[in-house]
Amino acid sequence: MSIVQELSRALPKGIVITGEENTRPFECDGLSVYRQKPLAVALPESIEQIKQILKICKANNTPVVTRGAGTGLAGGAMPLEKSIVLGLSKLNKVKSIDAENQLAVVEPGVRNIAISEAVAEYGLYYAPDPSSQIACTIGGNVAENSGGVHCLKYGLTVHNIESLTMLTMDGEELTLSRQDDGMGLLALMNGSEGLLGIMIEITVKLTPTPQLARVVMAAYDSVRDCANAVADIIKAGIIPAGLEMMDKFAIEAAEGFAKVGYPLDAQALLLCELDGSEAQVQAELDIVLKVLSGASTLKVSESEEERLNLWKGRKSAFPAVGRLSPDYYCMDGTIPRRHLADMLDKINELSEKYQLRVANVFHAGDGNLHPLILYDANIPGELERTEEFGTDILKLSVDMGGTITGEHGVGIEKLNAMCHQFNNKELETFHKIKQAFDPDSLLNPGKAVPELHRCAELGAMHVHHGELPHPELERF
Amino acid sequence: MADRIAQLQALVQASSSLHINTEWLDYAGVVEYYPEELVMTVKAGTTIAELKKQLSKNNQSLTFYTKDDDVSIGAVYANGGQDISDSVLGVQIIDGNGEALNFGGQVMKNVAGYDVSRLLVGSKGKLAVITQISFKVLPSTYVGELSAPIKTNNNPALRVEIEQRLKSVFDPKGIFQ
Ligand SMILES: Cc1cc2nc3c(=O)[nH]c(=O)nc-3n(C[C@H](O)[C@H](O)[C@H](O)COP(=O)(O)OP(=O)(O)OC[C@H]3O[C@@H](n4cnc5c(N)ncnc54)[C@H](O)[C@@H]3O)c2cc1C
Numbered sequence: 228m229s230i231v232q233e234l235s236r237a238l239p240k241g242i243v244i245t246g247e248e249n250t251r252p253f254e255c256d257g258l259s260v261y262r263q264k265p266l267a268v269a270l271p272e273s274i275e276q277i278k279q280i281l282k283i284c285k286a287n288n289t290p291v292v293t294r295g296a297g298t299g300l301a302g303g304a305m306p307l308e309k310s311i312v313l314g315l316s317k318l319n320k321v322k323s324i325d326a327e328n329q330l331a332v333v334e335p336g337v338r339n340i341a342i343s344e345a346v347a348e349y350g351l352y353y354a355p356d357p358s359s360q361i362a363c364t365i366g367g368n369v370a371e372n373s374g375g376v377h378c379l380k381y382g383l384t385v386h387n388i389e390s391l392t393m394l395t396m397d398g399e400e401l402t403l404s405r406q407d408d409g410m411g412l413l414a415l416m417n418g419s420e421g422l423l424g425i426m427i428e429i430t431v432k433l434t435p436t437p438q439l440a441r442v443v444m445a446a447y448d449s450v451r452d453c454a455n456a457v458a459d460i461i462k463a464g465i466i467p468a469g470l471e472m473m474d475k476f477a478i479e480a481a482e483g484f485a486k487v488g489y490p491l492d493a494q495a496l497l498l499c500e501l502d503g504s505e506a507q508v509q510a511e512l513d514i515v516l517k518v519l520s521g522a523s524t525l526k527v528s529e530s531e532e533e534r535l536n537l538w539k540g541r542k543s544a545f546p547a548v549g550r551l552s553p554d555y556y557c558m559d560g561t562i563p564r565r566h567l568a569d570m571l572d573k574i575n576e577l578s579e580k581y582q583l584r585v586a587n588v589f590h591a592g593d594g595n596l597h598p599l600i601l602y603d604a605n606i607p608g609e610l611e612r613t614e615e616f617g618t619d620i621l622k623l624s625v626d627m628g629g630t631i632t633g634e635h636g637v638g639i640e641k642l643n644a645m646c647h648q649f650n651n652k653e654l655e656t657f658h659k660i661k662q663a664f665d666p667d668s669l670l671n672p673g674k675a676v677p678e679l680h681r682c683a684e685l686g687a688m689h690v691h692h693g694e695l696p697h698p699e700l701e702r703f
Numbered sequence: 704m705a706d707r708i709a710q711l712q713a714l715v716q717a718s719s720s721l722h723i724n725t726e727w728l729d730y731a732g733v734v735e736y737y738p739e740e741l742v743m744t745v746k747a748g749t750t751i752a753e754l755k756k757q758l759s760k761n762n763q764s765l766t767f768y769t770k771d772d773d774v775s776i777g778a779v780y781a782n783g784g785q786d787i788s789d790s791v792l793g794v795q796i797i798d799g800n801g802e803a804l805n806f807g808g809q810v811m812k813n814v815a816g817y818d819v820s821r822l823l824v825g826s827k828g829k830l831a832v833i834t835q836i837s838f839k840v841l842p843s844t845y846v847g848e849l850s851a852p853i854k855t856n857n858n859p860a861l862r863v864e865i866e867q868r869l870k871s872v873f874d875p876k877g878i879f880q
Contacts, residue, residue, distance in 0.1 A: 404857065409866060411818075466842065628808070633812035663865060
């Protein structure tokens with residue numbers, strides 16, 4: 228009996244999905260240029276069913292790719308050939324809310340925004356807010372250690388998880404908490420990309436909804452001045468609730484799409500949100516307005532409606548850019564803030580070199596860049612050129628003292644770039660950490676950490692002045 | 704500076720049993736501190752008092768609780784706690800094979816590779832020599848009253864087993880006592 232038959236027999240009807248047509252929606256995540264059909268998709272409705280699925284997969288030595296909503300941008304949830312996709316979208320309940328201690332216990336498949344909605348009546352919300360929050364799941368957020376606009380002040384996912392329960396490939400449960408006296412296993416699970424265990428229950432920390440939030444929009448005639456303003460705000464002792472920047476191309480795209488009143492003649496735009504009590508916001512506002520006095524346009528939201536409107540452009544920047552090009556590729560490097568202006572210059576030079584347009588929208592406060600490279604996959608060679616462009620940006624990020632990924636993860640996408648950031652001994656350590664949790668390597672194997680021979684081959688390739696040996700072979 | 708790391712590596716390689724502490728480490732000082740980055744990178748033997756002195760010049764503060772200003776940041780890190788875990792961004796270590804390794808970095812957001820710099824928080828000197836630590840700091844006005852982190856002993860068999868396996872990842876010969 229095949230594993231698919233075995234799974235279908237063991238589980239109630241409707242849990243195991245098979246066949247070309249039905250599994251198609253699961254063949255990729257948000258990085259849709261890479262696709263792979265799994266053997267089958269299982270959508271369990273209980274922890275018991277997850278355990279049954281794992282048991283059968285283990286007995287058949289079949290890899291398991293855990294999936295939340297599939298909004299990941301690095302191929303983390305892309306199926307492997309001959310794998311089973313374990314989709315957790317049906318486990319989507321907020322199980323309990325402890326308003327007094329500002330905690331909520333949730334299932335892994337609950338959507339990020341659904342947590343904030345469920346606790347709103349207590350004057351609370353879940354602070355990390357990835358732009359994909361209407362769709363992405365808390366399990367996916369933990370697995371990627373996701374960030375969002377408000378993470379500058381309120382922390383990343385890792386800072387907002389109180390405890391979680393995970394399953395090993397053997398189906399054994401382990402609960403990890405912030406209070407555990409021992410190694411930082413809870414922190415380790417954040418950003419583990421489905422390779423160490425399966426998160427089945429998560430206790431999240433909740434944050435009181437601020438009394439007031441106001442956003443300052445500052446437009447600049449020079450990208451450098453705008454980038455420097457970011458560091459100046461922090462230098463002035465202010466931690467904004469959000470600090471986002473857009474370049475000219477992104478401003479135009481966002482304005483064309485959302486019509487929110489961004490100045491179209493600006494070279495760069497800054498959105499700086501301040502929140503807290505009325506007095507706090509006013510005090511911070513006074514300082515911020517002084518720091519931003521060199522801006523060509525300066526505007527402060529006077530109402531909640533106006534605030535949301537100013538954010539709307541930023542929040543729709545991705546789809547807005549998407550309208551201008553058949554395809555776009557989103558990068559995710561992070562650099563020290565003081566290098567922002569230099570980085571943007573370099574990206575523009577690369578844009579010329581590769582003859583590809585790029586829009587910059589990013590979490591400036593964290594130094595987390597999201598250059599969107601515009602391309603057309605139907606033009607032969609353009610995807611490859613785009614990926615080379617992207618790799619150059621990631622290498623620059625590392626060389627400036629930053630990292631190849633701030634929040635989107637490595638997945639399959641950044642395996643090569645990992646070779647640039649880590650040496651063999653470090654990569655080996657990562658592989659051994661996986662073995663400590665998953666000795667048979669059945670949880671999302673091959674993702675997140677490159678094999679050493681891959682890095683060696685890549686190193687050898689560079690010796691040949693960028694001329695790739697075996698161009699016929701597929702390379703991610 | 705790099706010499707001391709090479710010396711430490713040699714010491715680890717030559718040892719069959721080692722108890723790491725600040726005097727043995729003999730490696731202190733601020734490596735890099737840009738106030739506008741809200742990040743400080745220091746050698747692990749640097750005292751908390753020294754860190755506070757540098758930070759106060761820029762109206763910035765540590766975001767984790769410390770009982771005693773005379774102890775080193777390395778000791779606070781190895782002892783562990785949710786507050787220091789939250790502020791850690793990167794570490795440089797020497798593992799039980801004497802290899803000098805780097806994990807994490809000096810930026811606020813970084814998800815490349817497993818979060819080893821937070822895994823080793825609370826490792827009590829039993830996994831690796833921590834030589835350098837980067838952590839987040841904040842303008843003092845954003846740091847409220849700090850209190851000792853709550854710690855509970857919760858050691859189910861599976862956790863004990865995984866911790867043992869992780870010990871042998873970093874210290875295969877079992878030299879760190
Ligand atoms: C338009 C758009 C905007 C985005 N904006 C942001 C942003 O602002 N910030 C940001 O950080 N990201 C952003 N992302 C990326 C993505 O939304 C996040 O990475 C998100 O956390 C993924 O959640 P998911 O439920 O879709 O996970 P999936 O894509 O399904 O899975 C992601 C990874 O997590 C693993 N996984 C999922 N659930 C579990 C579980 N329960 N246990 C163990 N492993 C699991 C998977 O194996 C995979 O490796 C954006 C994506 C899109 C498409």
